[in-house]
Amino acid sequence: MANLTMEKLRIQELLNQDKQDNLTNNQDYQQSLSFIRDHLQAFCYQYAKDNQLTPSEVSQRITRWDKQEWLNAIRELDTHDWPEEAKKRLTGLAKDAGINVHHMMNAIVGAGVLAYFVHQHSLVQRRVKADGATEIVRAQVKPRQANRLVSIVTDPDNATKWSTNLWDDSDQFTRDLQSVVSKHIRHGTSVDELINTLVPHSKALEKPNINAADRLAVAKRNAERLIVTESSRVSDRVNTAAMKMQGVLMVDVVNEPGACEKCVGIAEGGPYPIDDAPSIPDDTHPHCRCIKVEHRV
Ligand SMILES: [Zn+2]
Ligand SMILES: [Zn+2]
Numbered sequence: 001m002a003n004l005t006m007e008k009l010r011i012q013e014l015l016n017q018d019k020q021d022n023l024t025n026n027q028d029y030q031q032s033l034s035f036i037r038d039h040l041q042a043f044c045y046q047y048a049k050d051n052q053l054t055p056s057e058v059s060q061r062i063t064r065w066d067k068q069e070w071l072n073a074i075r076e077l078d079t080h081d082w083p084e085e086a087k088k089r090l091t092g093l094a095k096d097a098g099i100n101v102h103h104m105m106n107a108i109v110g111a112g113v114l115a116y117f118v119h120q121h122s123l124v125q126r127r128v129k130a131d132g133a134t135e136i137v138r139a140q141v142k143p144r145q146a147n148r149l150v151s152i153v154t155d156p157d158n159a160t161k162w163s164t165n166l167w168d169d170s171d172q173f174t175r176d177l178q179s180v181v182s183k184h185i186r187h188g189t190s191v192d193e194l195i196n197t198l199v200p201h202s203k204a205l206e207k208p209n210i211n212a213a214d215r216l217a218v219a220k221r222n223a224e225r226l227i228v229t230e231s232s233r234v235s236d237r238v239n240t241a242a243m244k245m246q247g248v249l250m251v252d253v254v255n256e257p258g259a260c261e262k263c264v265g266i267a268e269g270g271p272y273p274i275d276d277a278p279s280i281p282d283d284t285h286p287h288c289r290c291i292k293v294e295h296r297v
Contacts, residue, residue, distance in 0.1 A: 007254045007293045010138070014131070014231065014289060015256070021123060021227050028119035029220045033213050036112035037198040039073045040181070043105050044191040054188045058102040066104055070097050073108055077115045085167045086118045089174075102185060109181050110174045113216065117170035120223040124162065124230050129153065132234045139242030148245075149238050158237075162230055173219045180212040229286040236280040239292060244274060248294045251277045256289035263290050271295035 046065065047057045079090060090111060097107035132153030136146055152158075184194045200206075200213035208214045243251065251274050253267040263284050272278065281288045 003293060003296055004254065007291055011254070011256050011289055011291060014235070017127075017131075018224075018228055018231075018289075021127060022224055025120070025123060025220060025223050025227070028116055028123070029216060032112045032116035032119075033198050033200065033216065035073070035076065035115065036109055036177075036212075037195055039069065039108045039112075040105055040198070041191070041195060042069055043101065043108070044194060047101060048191050051191050052188060053185055053191060053194060055102075055186055058100070058105065058185055060101050062098060062101060062104055066101060070094070070104060070107070074111060077111060082118050083121060085163075086114055086121075086170075089114055089167070089170070102182070105185070106178045106182060109178050109212075113174045113177055113219075114170055116216065116219070117166060117173075120219075120226070121163065121166055123223070124166070124227055125159070127227050127231050128159070128234045131231045132238055135235050135238040135242070139238065139246075141242055141245055145242070145245045149241060152237050152241055153234055158234065162226060166226070169219065169222065173216060176215050177212045180210065180215060225287045228289065229281050232281045232288055232291075236292065240274070240277070240279075243292070243294055246294075248274055250274065250295035251292045252295045253278060253280075254291050254293050259290060260285070263288060266290075 043058075043066075044053055046069075047053060047060075049057065074090070074094075079087065082090070093107040093110045093114070096110075097104040132150075136149045136153070139146070139149060141149065180197055181194065184197060197210070197212045199211075200217055201211060203217075206214040206217060208218055240251075250271040252270040253263070253272075255263050255267045259267070266278055266284060267290065270277075277292060278284060280290055280292065284290060
């Protein structure tokens with residue numbers, strides 16, 4: 001059954017791309033952490049006494065030196081092509097940064113977290129676009145039909161939900177990391193302790209409540225799931241629309257390797273009339289890599 005073999009290959013291709021994206025995602029995560037670490041360290045060197053950072057030191061009003069540090073940090077992030085949602089948030093952080101040194105250090109943390117979410121956002125966006133395009137080519141429909149499929153991929157409504165959630169998450173993780181770092185500062189931390197909270201532990205030893213890097217690792221794993229979920233969603237939408245255009249009546253669900261019980265059950269429940277067939281991932285679950293295929297007897 002050539003059809004089924006092709007679909008299994010496609011799933012494998014998608015899984016390989018997921019691995020690739022995880023590597024990129026991890027690099028972005030590491031990059032944001034070192035951004036925060038490096039710039040907080042600069043403030044520590046400026047304000048710490050005997051390697052201790054005290055609340056009174058950081059409650060000082062900001063100086064020209066601080067302002068210049070902030071500008072250098074932001075320049076490093078190269079924000080000119082950031083989405084509006086991110087630019088808006090950066091403006092808010094810049095305002096906070098002007099209050100005092102402590103707030104500026106918090107704003108540095110926020111800018112690093114925000115930069116990480118900007119990367120996540122573009123990773124998901126690129127992936128949806130690429131997988132949508134591949135699915136259209138695979139559909140082998142007439143040019144006019146292909147245009148209709150393109151409009152499914154580019155429909156702004158599709159991106160609104162995940163994108164809005166992602167920016168909300170960026171706010172939450174900004175607050176979370178700021179609070180971890182602030183706690184250290186309020187308790188008069190040593191510089192080493194402060195920097196250590198921005199060094200990730202191995203997964204088994206993670207302490208997301210007290211370690212800022214481990215907290216951001218939660219966001220990293222959320223991003224891994226989101227990429228797969230949205231890639232699956234666009235692929236299923238285009239694939240389903242294409243099969244309808246081609247007059248397909250019945251479809252089967254093909255499981256990803258090592259599929260969960262729910263997905264195996266759904267596949268066994270097939271074939272399904274195309275109009276009542278399960279939507280992936282909505283009727284399966286986030287992070288599902290199963291796909292639909294024309295039912296052949
Ligand atoms: Zn499943
Ligand atoms: Zn599945």
